[in-house]
Amino acid sequence: MVKGLKLALVAIIALASWVVYATTPQPDWVFGIAWFTWDPSIAKKGQTVNWYGGVYGVGTFFDLKVQINRPSDIKINYWDYQINAGPSIAGVCKVVYQGIVYENGNIWHTWRTDHLGSLIIFPRHICALVGPGYFSVSVFGTATPIAIGDFIGRSIGGVSGIFYYAQSRLKVS
Numbered sequence: 001m002v003k004g005l006k007l008a009l010v011a012i013i014a015l016a017s018w019v020v021y022a023t024t025p026q027p028d029w030v031f032g033i034a035w036f037t038w039d040p041s042i043a044k045k046g047q048t049v050n051w052y053g054g055v056y057g058v059g060t061f062f063d064l065k066v067q068i069n070r071p072s073d074i075k076i077n078y079w080d081y082q083i084n085a086g087p088s089i090a091g092v093c094k095v096v097y098q099g100i101v102y103e104n105g106n107i108w109h110t111w112r113t114d115h116l117g118s119l120i121i122f123p124r125h126i127c128a129l130v131g132p133g134y135f136s137v138s139v140f141g142t143a144t145p146i147a148i149g150d151f152i153g154r155s156i157g158g159v160s161g162i163f164y165y166a167q168s169r170l171k172v173s
Contacts, residue, residue: 032057032159034166036066038151042171045148048077053111054138055157055164063125063158064095066139067108070151071100076109079141086133091118093127095139106152111139126158145172 036053043049053066068074081095094114101110112125119128129135137157145151151170156163 030057030059030160030162032059032062032157032162032164034155034157034164036153036155036166036168038153038168038170041168042173043145045145045172047172048142048144049170050140050142051153051170052138052140053153053155053166054136054140055155055159056134056136057157057159057164058132058134059129059160059162060132061122061126061128061158061160062135062137063113063127064111064137064139065113065125065156066095066111066154067101067103067156068143068151068153069106069108070147070149071107071109073145073147073149074109074151075144075146077142077144079111079139081111081137081139083127083135083137085129085135088130088133089135090128090130092116093137095137113137145170148172 032055034055039050055064083093092115095111096114098110098112101108113127114124115127149172152167154167156165
């Protein structure tokens with residue numbers, strides 16, 4: 001019974017903290033830029049291409065989602081990520097591959113920031129800095145299209161509640 005009350009209290013505190021975060025106006029100095037690019041942007045079926053997506057900015061909270069559509073028609077050979085931030089990241093922040101996700105009528109390979117449960121007051125995809133600062137999060141890799149047509153890569157980045165979007169098209173013949 002006591003354990004259940006403790007868990008309920010933790011849930012109430014987490015919910016109250018999230019409400020305060022979600023309803024607090026953000027400072028005027030918050031900004032960010034998202035990007036996604038293919039190299040090359042025109043390729044032949046079976047040709048390996050490089051891809052890069054990310055967001056950078058100034059704020060106190062951030063998140064990133066990078067997606068590539070038509071996952072059954074493009075093989076991801078390799079991927080990695082890099083996070084730079086200052087003054088420092090609160091808790092842990094990594095980028096994880098979420099797998100194939102259905103979203104807005106499309107199917108996507110999806111990567112997302114994840115604090116791995118280190119910040120109980122935020123959803124897992126939101127990372128935080130220790131006070132206001134700068135950050136850069138990028139996901140990159142190589143892929144091989146195994147079908148012809150257009151492939152869309154996109155980045156959706158959040159900086160202290162403001163969202164930035166970038167998209168790029170890979171044309172495969």
